[in-house]
Amino acid sequence: MTASDTIAAISTPPGEGAIALVRISGADAIEIADKIFRGKEQPSRFASHVQHLGEIVSAENQLIDQVVLSVHRAPGSYTGDDLVEISCHGGTLVSAKVLESCLRAGARAARPGEFTERAFLNGKMDLTQAEAVIDLIRARTDLALRSATEQLEGRLGDQIRRIRDELIALLAHINASIDFPEEGIDPDEDEMLCARLDSIRAEIAVLLATADQGRVLREGVRVVIYGATNAGKSSLLNRLLGYDRVIVSDIHGTTRDTIEETVNLEGVPIRLLDTAGLRASESELEREGIARTEKSLQLADLRLHIAERNAPKPAYFNGQTSDPTEIVVLNKSDLPENNDWKDFPALRISCVTGEGLPRLQKEILARIRRQNLRPESAIAINTRHRDCLRRALESCDRARTALGEGLSREYVTIDLDEALRAVGEVIGIVDVEQILDSVFSQFCIGK
Numbered sequence: 001m002t003a004s005d006t007i008a009a010i011s012t013p014p015g016e017g018a019i020a021l022v023r024i025s026g027a028d029a030i031e032i033a034d035k036i037f038r039g040k041e042q043p044s045r046f047a048s049h050v051q052h053l054g055e056i057v058s059a060e061n062q063l064i065d066q067v068v069l070s071v072h073r074a075p076g077s078y079t080g081d082d083l084v085e086i087s088c089h090g091g092t093l094v095s096a097k098v099l100e101s102c103l104r105a106g107a108r109a110a111r112p113g114e115f116t117e118r119a120f121l122n123g124k125m126d127l128t129q130a131e132a133v134i135d136l137i138r139a140r141t142d143l144a145l146r147s148a149t150e151q152l153e154g155r156l157g158d159q160i161r162r163i164r165d166e167l168i169a170l171l172a173h174i175n176a177s178i179d180f181p182e183e184g185i186d187p188d189e190d191e192m193l194c195a196r197l198d199s200i201r202a203e204i205a206v207l208l209a210t211a212d213q214g215r216v217l218r219e220g221v222r223v224v225i226y227g228a229t230n231a232g233k234s235s236l237l238n239r240l241l242g243y244d245r246v247i248v249s250d251i252h253g254t255t256r257d258t259i260e261e262t263v264n265l266e267g268v269p270i271r272l273l274d275t276a277g278l279r280a281s282e283s284e285l286e287r288e289g290i291a292r293t294e295k296s297l298q299l300a301d302l303r304l305h306i307a308e309r310n311a312p313k314p315a316y317f318n319g320q321t322s323d324p325t326e327i328v329v330l331n332k333s334d335l336p337e338n339n340d341w342k343d344f345p346a347l348r349i350s351c352v353t354g355e356g357l358p359r360l361q362k363e364i365l366a367r368i369r370r371q372n373l374r375p376e377s378a379i380a381i382n383t384r385h386r387d388c389l390r391r392a393l394e395s396c397d398r399a400r401t402a403l404g405e406g407l408s409r410e411y412v413t414i415d416l417d418e419a420l421r422a423v424g425e426v427i428g429i430v431d432v433e434q435i436l437d438s439v440f441s442q443f444c445i446g447k
């Protein structure tokens with residue numbers, strides 16, 4: 001399996017559609033197109049990036065489909081290799097037959113993500129840009145889409161390259177002072193080196209701080225609704241979703257499992273969890289549900305603790321909660337308030353009339369903003385980037401200590417070398433085979 005063999009795949013999702021796209025990429029792509037395409041002209045004579053109408057035939061020279069075919073010559077294609085795109089009719093069988101004739105004419109079936117991997121290997125994009133392609137496909141909100149687009153344009157890669165260049169310059173400087181000690185060391189030099197290293201550490205820290213926002217953009221903020229049975233948790237989930245997703249009833253213990261749905265609040269994706277109501281239960285099934293509730297509470301970014309305002313106040317509501325990750329919600333405000341709740345500081349809503357819901361949504365967003373979870377900057381790193389940058393920061397910290405303590409400069413360069421390698425991994429410089437596998441295996445075939 002070399003980077004130069006020729007691969008083919010169906011790039012559109014399975015199922016029926018108006019058209020399906022079959023792609024061929026590699027040194028023999030155009031030759032293969034010549035073998036299977038019948039039209040006014042042979043694909044090898046096509047101008048690059050121009051579509052031509054014609055027919056695809058099987059190895060037995062039987063007509064498969066009428067298609068539109070375009071040739072994208074290296075290096076000006078998505079993959080950087082010669083690339084052929086065939087738009088055929090969108091039936092499952094038709095596209096499979098077109099692919100089959102590509103394979104019989106000499107192409108190999110592509111692995112998931114292999115087209116984008118080629119683009120990376122051919123230097124068309126760095127690793128952060130390749131990852132942005134997945135984020136772009138999976139984006140569910142405008143903000144996530146914007147972030148992925150900017151990453152695809154290379155903004156994160158640019159920042160990483162800048163940090164890397166600064167590290168290289170610093171290393172070169174220190175290496176020179178080791179190799180040519182006779183040049184003499186300026187008494188202020190240590191201070192200057194420390195300052196330069198500090199500024200690099202600060203830049204890495206700024207990027208690291210976007211990791212939570214990256215998780216939010218890709219996965220959403222986890223908001224868990226919990227409370228006593230019958231308080232109206234499922235009703236609230238349905239209200240926030242805008243349709244009846246979960247069964248609501250006046251029987252205590254209706255919800256037995258945790259149920260998750262995503263809503264989009266002003267561009268922030270929210271993963272809403274409805275949970276089994278908390279009460280002492282005889283039923284093993286219900287106890288399992290309650291155990292799940294407790295587990296999801298531990299993973300929550302924000303908890304909505306909901307109670308009935310027409311019922312007595314449970315003992316565990318002792319005064320105000322000052323926890324910024326919890327909002328106390330009193331439901332059923334269409335019913336008369338029980339005296340226990342008089343002047344109790346909580347958000348009052350009614351899932352029946354809808355009263356108070358806009359205020360609750362505002363409060364949820366305010367809390368997310370306060371926890372700094374709301375993505376403001378378009379740069380947001382993923383967990384792989386975070387892992388690399390954390391290691392880079394640790395190495396820089398060690399180098400900084402060594403410099404500060406006046407240790408031999410060889411020690412400093414070892415740590416800076418490690419930092420350089422870790423930063424390079426983010427964009428895919430250094431020996432990266434393993435990283436490549438883990439990045440590209442997430443793609444679909446044909447991308």
Ligand SMILES: Nc1nc2c(ncn2[C@@H]2O[C@H](COP(=O)(O)OP(=O)(O)OP(=O)(O)O)[C@@H](O)[C@H]2O)c(=O)[nH]1
Binds near residue numbers: 254276
């Ligand atoms: N009057 C009134 N009734 C409500 C309101 N919200 C929910 N209810 C009713 O309260 C009952 C319980 O609602 P659910 O949403 O099933 O409560 P839950 O907290 O999910 O209950 P469990 O799943 O059993 O833990 C249902 O009969 C709802 O119709 C409200 O704002 N006002």
Ligand SMILES: [Mg+2]
Binds near residue numbers: 233234235254275
């Ligand atoms: Mg319920």
